[in-house]
Amino acid sequence: MLDLEKTIIMFRFxxxxxxxxxxxxxxxxxxFFGYIDSGIRYDLGVSTLLVFNGLLSxxxxxxxxxxxGVSLNKTFGLFNLLFFSLAPVVQFKYxxxxxxQTIFNANLYLNVALLILLSLVFYIIIYAFxxxxxxxxxxxxxxxxxxxxxxxxxxISLISFIGYLYLIRFDLSLILNRPPMFYMKTHxxxxxxxxxxxxxxxxxxxxxxxxxxxxxxxxDKTTLFLLLVVLTMFFPTAAERVYVGIVYVPLLLLxxxxxxxxxxxxxxxxxxxxxxxxxxxxxxxxxxxxxxxLEYPLxxxxxxxxxxxxxxxxxxxxVTNGRQLLGSFLFFVQEGMWSGKPVGSGHLLxxxxxxxxxxxxxxxLGEGYINFGILGVFIFVLICACFNAxxxxxxxxxxxxLFLKIVFYVFxxxxxxxxxxxxxxxxKISTSILLAxxxxxxxxxxxxxxxxxxxxx
Numbered sequence: 001m002l003d004l005e006k007t008i009i010m011f012r013f014x015x016x017x018x019x020x021x022x023x024x025x026x027x028x029x030x031x032f033f034g035y036i037d038s039g040i041r042y043d044l045g046v047s048t049l050l051v052f053n054g055l056l057s058x059x060x061x062x063x064x065x066x067x068x069g070v071s072l073n074k075t076f077g078l079f080n081l082l083f084f085s086l087a088p089v090v091q092f093k094y095x096x097x098x099x100x101q102t103i104f105n106a107n108l109y110l111n112v113a114l115l116i117l118l119s120l121v122f123y124i125i126i127y128a129f130x131x132x133x134x135x136x137x138x139x140x141x142x143x144x145x146x147x148x149x150x151x152x153x154x155x156i157s158l159i160s161f162i163g164y165l166y167l168i169r170f171d172l173s174l175i176l177n178r179p180p181m182f183y184m185k186t187h188x189x190x191x192x193x194x195x196x197x198x199x200x201x202x203x204x205x206x207x208x209x210x211x212x213x214x215x216x217x218x219x220d221k222t223t224l225f226l227l228l229v230v231l232t233m234f235f236p237t238a239a240e241r242v243y244v245g246i247v248y249v250p251l252l253l254l255x256x257x258x259x260x261x262x263x264x265x266x267x268x269x270x271x272x273x274x275x276x277x278x279x280x281x282x283x284x285x286x287x288x289x290x291x292x293x294l295e296y297p298l299x300x301x302x303x304x305x306x307x308x309x310x311x312x313x314x315x316x317x318x319v320t321n322g323r324q325l326l327g328s329f330l331f332f333v334q335e336g337m338w339s340g341k342p343v344g345s346g347h348l349l350x351x352x353x354x355x356x357x358x359x360x361x362x363x364x365l366g367e368g369y370i371n372f373g374i375l376g377v378f379i380f381v382l383i384c385a386c387f388n389a390x391x392x393x394x395x396x397x398x399x400x401x402l403f404l405k406i407v408f409y410v411f412x413x414x415x416x417x418x419x420x421x422x423x424x425x426x427x428k429i430s431t432s433i434l435l436a437x438x439x440x441x442x443x444x445x446x447x448x449x450x451x452x453x454x455x456x457x
Contacts, residue, residue: 022263023062030054033086039093043106046092049113054085056120061266064124065131066396070253070260072388072408073127075415078269083363083420084116087304098302099355104311112311115374119365119381126385134393146402148215150222152447153208156440157229160204164233167198178238196332199428203436205229206247210406211440213254227251241277242429245413253409269413274298306363306420309349313366316352324348325371328424331431344424345370362422388415403441407433 034051060077088109090096095103167189168174179187188194209226216223234247252259252268259265278301320342327342335341342348345367346360362370368380391408394400400408410433411418418426 020062023058026058026062027055030058030085034089039090040095041093043092043109046106046109046113047089049110049117050085050089050092053113053117053120054081056117056124057081057085060120060124060127062263065128065135066392068262069396070265070412071392071395072411072415073392074263074266075269075412076123076384076388076419078266079416079419080116080120082270082273083304083306084113087299088113088307090299091304091307094300096300096308098305098308099350099357099360100353104308108311108315112307112314115314115377116310116365119377122378123381123385126382127389130386130389131393134389135397146211146215146444147448148212148444149447149451150212150220152444152451153212153226153440154222156443157205157208157226160201160208161229161233163201164198167194167201174238175232176235176238178240192334199432200435200439202233203432204440205233207406207436207440210250210254210409211402211444214402214405219255227255242414242417244277245272245416246410246429246433249413250406250409253412265412269416273416278303305361306366309346309360310363310366310369312353313345313349313362313370316349318349318352318370319373319376320348320370322371324367324423328427331424331428342424344422346422360422361420364419364421364423367421367423384419403437406437 030051034047034054057077057080061074061081064073064077066073092104092106092109097104168184169187169189171187184198185192185195188198190197205226209223209230212226213223230247230251234243236244236248239247249265249269253265259268324342324345328344330338330341333341343351345362347358348370349355349362350358350360364380364384365377368376368378370376372379391400391404391411395405395408414429414433417429
């Protein structure tokens with residue numbers, strides 16, 4: 001009997017290993033990466049907590065109940081693996097700091113790593129619970145019957161493209177070159193109102209393409225023309241990196257379906273964050289007199305400052321009791337109408353610490369703390385876990401409305417930006433995405449009512 005039980009256990013272990021070999025291989029790499037003594041200093045406790053954060057993140061990616069394929073849950077796990085495990089391991093070993101010259105002690109790393117570990121455990125519990133409850137329920141989707149007329153989406157896109165050119169003052173160099181930071185706020189027709197409209201207008205052709213592709217499936221002339229317009233408006237060397245993710249990841253999922261198979265998207269996002277985005281950063285202020293720099297100190301740049309900024313917020317004890325959250329949701333209120341309007345949380349941290357550079361990110365967990373303290377961290381994790389589980393379940397069961405399906409595709413990459421922060425910027429971009437989606441959806445509905453023959457042969 002004992003031999004039989006051992007055989008069964010070995011068989012089950014072998015079957016589990018075959019099903020989860022990617023998780024095992026990544027875990028072995030993580031253990032080696034975390035525990036190797038390769039830098040200026042080494043601390044077993046810090047390495048252990050950060051490695052555990054990475055193992056939990058790998059569990060989120062490979063073992064949680066969303067299964068293989070595309071999910072927001074995998075984006076969450078990948079972000080935490082890169083920014084809250086691998087990056088701080090390297091930063092601790094090499095005494096890396098950004099924007100200020102200081103060395104963070106091991107105890108501070110331990111405290112922050114422990115809080116992140118607890119938040120990851122909490123996320124796993126909430127996500128698994130919500131996912132399990134939702135997956136069992138039958139959800140009847142009710143959505144108005146839509147037919148996308150090719151002339152309608154082409155007309156909307158062309159008008160938007162002309163409006164885009166007008167707002168950027170017909171400066172065609174901006175199609176290929178990314179302008180300097182904050183340049184567009186002062187070089188857009190109609191001032192700040194024009195800049196706000198620009199954020200919506202430039203997304204409309206992309207939204208038209210998403211609606212058309214999801215409803216039509218085929219790659220006809222209309223699809224190819226819309227794709228050309230979108231690629232022109234979001235050329236990689238000219239677009240902000242957040243928009244590269246927002247636009248190109250959904251396009252890959254729709255035009256190259258194998259991108260969404262198994263764990264392909266996880267590896268694609270990893271490749272994008274570690275290699276593609278650093279290259280695109282060379283175009284941040286154009287290429288005049290600089291050229292492309294290929295050297296890249298992995299994880300030891302300000303692009304991976306999320307752990308440090310979260311650490312500084314906790315060290316400084318910055319808690320605003322919801323004031324930052326209010327400022328984020330009311331971002332559209334002008335400073336002249338709101339005396340003392342909150343700045344972004346990264347900006348607030350920079351002012352408190354004395355940074356010379358204030359365009360600083362604030363990770364989602366840091367936003368939770370800066371608003372409501374330790375409790376806020378877990379409130380924000382709760383919101384994220386429920387949001388991810390809800391969209392993942394409905395996408396898995398094909399029960400999302402067309403509107404929410406596009407939201408899902410966009411958030412597959414955009415959640416990376418939201419998790420890195422800051423929240424005010426994330427809400428601004430989210431609002432522009434939702435407005436573009438709503439405008440196009442409304443115009444399609446109106447065209448269905450006004451055009452007698454909406455179906456095309």
